[in-house]
Each structure stands twice: as structure tokens, then as C-alpha cells.
Amino acid sequence: MQPRAASEMSQESAAAAATGMAPAPAKAQPHVLLVSSPFQSHVNPLLRLGRRLAGKGLSVTFTTALRDGIRVFDDGDGGGGGVRVERLRGGGMWEPDDPRLRVPGDMARHVEAAGPAALEELIRREAEAGRPVACVVANAFVSWAVRVAGDVGLPCAILWIQSCAVLSVYYHYVYSLAAFPSGDEADSSGAVTIPGLPELDMDELRPLLIYTSDQEMWRQMLVGDLGSMTEKAPWVFVNTFDELEHEAVAGLRKHIPLIPVGPLVEPDDGGVDDDDVHGCTAWLDAQPRRSVVFVAFGSLVDIGHDEVVEIAEGLASTGRPFLWVLRDGNRALLPKDALIDACGGDRGKVVPWCEQRRVLAHAAVGCFVTHCGWNSTAEALAAGVLMVASPRWSDQRINTRFVVDVYRVGVRAPATPLTREALRLSVEEVTAGPEAEAMAARAAILGEKARAAVGGGGSSDRGVQAFVDRITSGGAEP
Template sequence: MGIPHLLVIPFPILGHVNPLMQLSETLAKHGCKITFVNTEFCGHKQIITTGSGHDKLKRLGINFVTIPDGLSEDERSDPMKALYLLKTKMPPLLPKLIEDVNALNVDNKITSMLVTLNMGWALEVANKFGIKGAFLFTASATTMAACDCIPTLIQDGTIDSYGVPMKKQEIQLSPNMPLLDSTEVAWWAKLGKMFFTHIVEEMETLKIADWCLLNTTCDLEPGALGTSPRSLPIGPLMESDTNVSSFWEEDTTCLDWLDQQPPQSVVYVSFGSLAMLEPNQFRELALGLDLLNMPFLWVVRPSNDNKGNNNEYPHDFHGSKGKIVGWAPQRKILNHPAIACFISHCGWNSTMEGLCSGVPFLCWPFFTDQFLDKAYICNVWKVGLGLDKDENGLILRGEIKKKVEQLIRDEGIKARSLKLKERTMNNIVEGGPSSKNLQKFIHWAK
């Protein structure tokens, strides 16, 4: 058997790039050659791919290439429009990249392709070259089960043909899964008909893949994983505690600051790479952190656009007990003994990182599958609490203070968090279920 050579193509947002990079590093350490494709889709946001982390990846046999996306700046600025245009403008550009990579690797041509959601079109191109394919689903297995169940949900009248729930009710996607709120399962409805249609098409396209890899474990979502025979849980993807790909430079001074704080005393606040707070909500969060009278570490991301829409801190915000950074090394922070709890948007990568650190969650979901992840954190695993909004849809400073204090006093949540951490991490030890699944995938690649 020759050395497997995988062409790896993530959808160009950090929530897809980083887990695929973690998986690429794991595969490279197991003797696979990786060509990692970055697209120009990010426009003015340039993925930072420099420094010692990347030098290490190159030594492992991971090469980086770039492909044009065929989009104008205007087209990139509308995410939904861009999603559709990528599917039409990029497929003609991929064959040349495959030919160029193969020309440089005459004795070790591309043998398989690995993509994330929204890049199913690339598997169709690979098929024409006789290259086999797999995909990494970067959300939970439950989210994938929900997407797979769309035709059934329409048929039984749970959602309409636009993806909108017919009524608020509890539904069960399969007999072994927990009951879930129909509005949480049908998260796609909030993103409109265009996105719903895309999801339906994408799930159909991805059927050509031999494997669907998932950053989850058998014991976190047993019922959801039972719904598809090609689903392969290989999580948690924890190859490295450093994300070498980012749109922003990580501020590592927060690690020195954490070293000065007492054990389990710091509230960590981060909402990932996409979510934005409205000015009134930003104000309530700032003043809520002040009210806590506890040290806090708050990630306030640089503005995502050129419109200068950075939120302003309220004049009565002191922040004297806290540290505010633009972007941070999240895994290292969550594993730091000073952290008491994690105020999170409940994106799946952050959820897995929190679970693997044994840190209790305060859930603040914004969109897409984050509401479904919150349901698991609070109702299924019981390792966190939710925040309630007022009649105007705001999470008020008093609610933030009350819930943080309730969370850090809850010994049951703390104990369950540590137990779940141990169970989750046991999946990737040698001989663990996820390790065995990874070997199965590598055997397929070879």
C-alpha cells in the first residue's frame, strides 16, 4: 500500500478550518500526506498561517495551497449569496488545482478527498477524477441527524416545505434520542428558504461520500450516531491545544494573567468567530461582569467588517477585575485551573472543548445549531445552565450575575462536568472507540 494523499478542503470559516486542521494533523502523524486547501473566500480576512505551528505542520507532511473562489468583494459580503455562488464558480477551478498538485507529486498523487459541510460540490469533482471522498461534519451528530431527517419531518407535518416548524412541540428524531424542541431541531428556518434549500441539496450531495466523520463520541450522542451506518465518531479532535489557523492574532498575555488568579475563580466569556452582540446587549454583559465581583476573561473580537461597528464600553463599566482580549488560545484557557465557568455561544467546537476541559457552561446561543447544543448541555448532559431573556429579548446584567453565581455553587454540575470530561477523553486513548474508528478511516484512505 502506498502513502495515502488526501486533498483537504474546509468551508472557509474558522469553525470548519480548525477541526479539519486538527484532523489533518492527526492523519499526518499516522503516515498520511495532506494537501490543505485555503480559499480566497475570506476576502479581506486573511487566515494567519505563519509561525512555528505551521513549520511543524509542514514537517509532518502537510502542505498548504490556495484556490481562487471566483467571487467579487460584493459577492463575498452576503454569506447566503456567497454560499450559492461558491457552488457554481468554484467547481471549474478545482480540476486545475488537482492536476497541479498531482504534477508536483507524480509518485504520490491524490488518492482521496476530505471536505466539510457546504463543500459537497468538491466531492462531485473528485468523483470525476476517480478520487474517493469523505467529509467531516463539523457540528454535532444530532444536528446531522436533524438535517438527514428533513424529508421525514416535512412528510409527517413537523415542518413545512420551507423548513419552518408547524408548531412548537417536542419531537424525537429516532427512538434512542432525547426529546427535543421542534424550534431547536429546525434551526435552519431562522436562516430563510435559501439556506434551507441549500441544506437539503447538500445532504443529498454528501451521500456520494464513503464516510461521514464526526467530532463527537459514541457515549455523548449514542442515539444520533445510530441513525447512519457511515457515521464515524472520531472525536474529540484534540491533537493540539493550539489552533494554527485564525483570522486574528491570539493574545497569549491572558495566560500569564490567569496564572495570577486563584483556582476556579475566573469567568471566561467567548462567543466564537461569528456571533455579534447588539450595543444594548454588549452594555448589559459588560455591566453584568462588573456586578459579579469576580475576575473575568472576556474575548471581544475585532470587528468582522470595515464599518467600524465595534461596540463601545459603557461609561459606568469599570472592568477592574477583568482582562479583555481580542482573540485568545481557547483550549489553553479552558484547561487552566483558574477557570470557574464558560459563558459560551455553544458552537460545537467550543462545546467539545468545554466538555474536554470539564468546565461548567453558561449557555448563550445565537443561531444555527447552537440552540440544539444548548439543549444537550443543559437537559441531556446537565453540565450547564441557560440564560433567560427579558420581554425585549435582552439578557440583563442581573440575570447574568444570578446565573453565574448559581452555576459556580452547583456541585452536581461540577461533578458531572468532570465525569463527562473523563469519559469523553477516554475515547481517544489507544484502543478507545474513537481511536479504533480513526484507524478504520486511515485503513480506508490507504
């Protein structure tokens, strides 16, 4: 739904005044409530989807069990871009500064227990304030929000924040649609064939939740999410785009109502970065084009003392300028003298946080050393930046397989944890190796396709618009 032009509304008001009648009140925008689990890697893509929905005329509110350290990029109107933020509270929900929220397992169990009552209360408050909720959009690991939506008679959508390939692996495992090794076979070498995906070996599959205990909390949440996708949610958004994962999307769409809406990356408008408190942009501006090695491992990966030292020495050995995001807890592991030596004066910059998508979009960045979490991978693909992958757990090894062997826009570091020599060789391979130029060309093409997908009329934009049209028309089925 697009806002009417000011001239159209003024003509309507003038006509009403001429007849002595008051103009009809404007129809309220349909209100969508976004519900996220309180992890930064879950918050970011859902907020970005919310901004796109708001940009197409919907009223959007974002909620989560906010805890200290979670950023919602508040710029005066809540989450920014037309998105309001309301903290999930009541129902016994812990306060944001409660230390128990710092323990992921304790936090997740508490939110699952207290969240339903708090969400019902929020939906009631919104209705009383004249903002009745028309639809709930929940991301992964909050399948309880889908149940609450059903209980109060609201349609619900789900946002899957990992790749479509990983979602397909989980779906085919849970519903026994492919032959997965089990028992002793799972401890040996083997491979799994799934429609639309390359053959995946056990080293890529073992880190996934399918090979954890049936009693594992996260696994139970995943099974709940998959059940909601097949039985309760008429829309399943995926943070990908059709041109990137066409075969995986086509294969899984036979089973669940997939809508690619990615990459969920904020566009870089070239404006001033108010969050750049560490001066990253100014530093990057002073570096040659495609020269900088950018290193970041997300908000959850912790690296030990030995690896911190190895990365510092490896970066120094590349002879290239680098920007390294090293969280305070990990930074304390690096001796001050070693950090100074690694930085080599102005050649290196170490910061506790940066606006990653802006850094990746900067012309000075030549490669990205990453754990290959899907948010980071999608941001790098959208920016057309080559990657050095150092995967750790969960979906990161499958993402690495696609980056290296399918998209062919990066290399996998030959050692995990990273060693100085593995880092040096990998950076050299993607920046100056015999395939570096071809990889850069492929990365640029993927970046163009990603931007086209989310641009007006692109494949992902059409998916978002179709959802908006259905909600605006009052429908609950895609």
C-alpha cells in the same frame, strides 16, 4: 501507517550496500486533500482532523478559498502538524482581500460557482508535482467538492462539524423519517420524536434550516450534503464521540456510514502559546483555580450595543475575575469608561481574540459563557468546563438542550439577549449553586471520556485508524 524505525532503515541500507544494490525507494504516503468552506468554524475542525491523519502517516493537504481574517495556524509547514496548506485559486476565484468575500452569502455563492474548476486544477497540480491525491475529505457546505472527486474518480469522505443529534434531525426531516410540524403547526407549540434523541420542541427546531425556504441557498447546500452522505461518500466523519452521543450515533448509523472522530480539539501540550499575543495565559496564571468567568460568542455572533453594556455590567456584578473575548467591531460599541469600570482594574481582561481551547484547558477557568456553537461546546466538554448557554441560531438551541438537560453540565441563561441580572444569576448557579458541585463532577467525567476517545485506542481514534488503514491499502469502501 507508522514510520519505520531509523535502525530498521539503516540495516536495510547496509544490506543493500553489501550486495552492491541501491535500496528500494520508500513507498509514497497516500495523499488526502481536505476541502473546507471559508468559515473559521469550518476550517478549525477539518484542520484538526487533518493533523490526526498526518500523525498516522498520511500525506495531508488542506485547501479553502482563503480570505482575510481566516487563520490556518501557520507554524512554518502550512497548517501545522504535518498539514500543507494550498489556497484554492484559479477558475476565477476571488483574491483573499476581495471585499466581496466579507459578505457570507456572496462568498458562498461565488465559491460554489468557481470552486469546482479551482479544485480540479489543484488536483491536477498535485499530481504533476508527484503528490497524486488518493482521497478527498470535504466538510459541510462544499458538496460540490464531492462531485468533483467523483468526476475525477477519487473516493470522498465528508466531515459533519455539528453534533450527531443535529445531523439526525436534518436527516429525518429531509427523508421524511419523522413527523415534523409544517405550515401553521410549525408556528405553534409542538414536538418531534427522533430515535436516539430526546423529544425536541419547536423553539429548538425553528432556528434550523429545515424551516427556511426551499430556495434558501444554505438549505440547498445542506440537502446536497445529505444526498452525498447517502449516495456518494463511503465515510461520514462526525465531530463527536461515541460515549457522548451513543444513542444518536447508533440510530443514524442505520442510514449513513457514520464514523465519530471527535472531539476535534487540539491537545494542550503545556508548551508556550505563540499565538497568545494578548497575554491571556500570563493573566490566567495569576488567577485562583476555577475562579475565572470566560465569555466568548464565536466568530460569527454579533451583539448589539445594549447587550454589550449589559454583559459588561453583569460581569462586574459577579465579583469574579473574567476574560471576555470581544471582537473589535463589538468592542467599539462599549464606551471606554464603561469598559474600564467593568474590568475593575486587573480583575477583568477584554481581548479581541484568544486561543479558546487553551483558555478552556486552563485550571483558572471556572465557567464558560457561550453561544453554544458545536465547536465551542465540544471544546468545553473536552476541557470539563461548566457552561452558561446563551444560544442565538442554527444548532445552538439543540446544543443547549443537550448541555443542560442531557449532559447536565451547564445552565441556560434565562434571557436572550443577555441581561446583567440573567448573567449574574446564571454564573452564580454554575459556580456556587446547589447543583454546582454535582455539575462539576459530571463535567470532569465527560472531559475524561473525551480525552480517552481521541487517545490511542479510544473509540474516535479507532475510527480514524480504520480510515487510514483503508486508504493505505488502496480501498475506497469502509
